[in-house]
């Protein structure tokens with residue numbers, strides 16, 4: 247099989263409403279779709295979600311694809327994914343969201359060629375995974391209402407963004423806990439907004455008042471490894487590394503230095519599924535569970551996260567909710583939600599149908 251044509255197509259994605267975290271607020275994002283046509287009639291699709299975390303933009307993504315990656319793909323055998331990763335990595339050192347979209351489109355072709363849904367081709371550990379829904383920073387009454395709404399939709403876990411004002415965060419979390427009852431999981435994500443003392447104070451106060459946190463994600467600045475390690479050592483709830491776990495090497499370092507209890511893998515950070523499986527493997531060997539997260543991404547990308555999560559035993563936590571915040575996606579299929587779980591498509595590959603206008 248050979249790739250006969252490779253295209254990058256940028257699209258604007260409007261969110262249903264502005265989404266605020268400790269470090270930024272966004273109301274519209276750009277994703278870049280990748281379409282890889284082969285001489286067998288199989289077409290592979292996926293997309294990348296450029297982001298401040300991956301330090302790239304849609305314009306840069308399209309430029310590097312058209313000027314470098316396109317000619318590396320055209321004429322190549324798309325099933326030799328590890329070889330193509332190596333060839334692309336030699337030429338493109340950054341642009342991880344671009345490499346992620348290309349990598350997932352190659353896996354989409356592989357799944358279609360094998361006539362198997364990707365999660366089963368990759369190992370098929372489970373056929374669904376529980377996910378949280380993330381609620382951006384808002385006044386407490388708004389966050390309480392949103393939490394109630396998602397619980398009424400069947401979700402069993404909410405991830406509350408925090409990290410701007412520790413005292414307001416404590417009140418907000420207690421109000422959400424009172425509103426949704428004891429059976430729903432509450433996880434927090436401070437997006438680097440706290441210092442060491444604030445992190446420990448927020449966790450200890452909330453635990454002493456019965457908030458029953460599932461975990462706290464990235465309380466301190468990404469590059470301050472010893473700060474995160476100190477918080478991890480002093481808190482009784484698991485601490486998740488997200489921004490600290492940017493590259494594969496970062497993840498290896500934080501696992502070896504025992505900096506966090508959980509590694510949050512995002513396919514946009516790892517350049518796709520191949521490296522996500524590598525990070526997951528060395529986390530698993532170190533007895534550290536993995537969480538799968540997402541950026542502001544279309545189902546064209548998020549489906550890759552669902553298939554990866556269901557393939558791998560060590561992926562214990564999922565936060566795969568980006569499509570719930572999108573006003574109108576360009577993709578059908580991929581995955582669906584039911585009773586708080588996200589369930590991958592049983593169609594071959596990623597199981598997505600892309601309809602770009």
Ligand SMILES: [Mg+2]
Pocket residue numbers: 435437463464488489510539
């Ligand atoms: Mg995070």
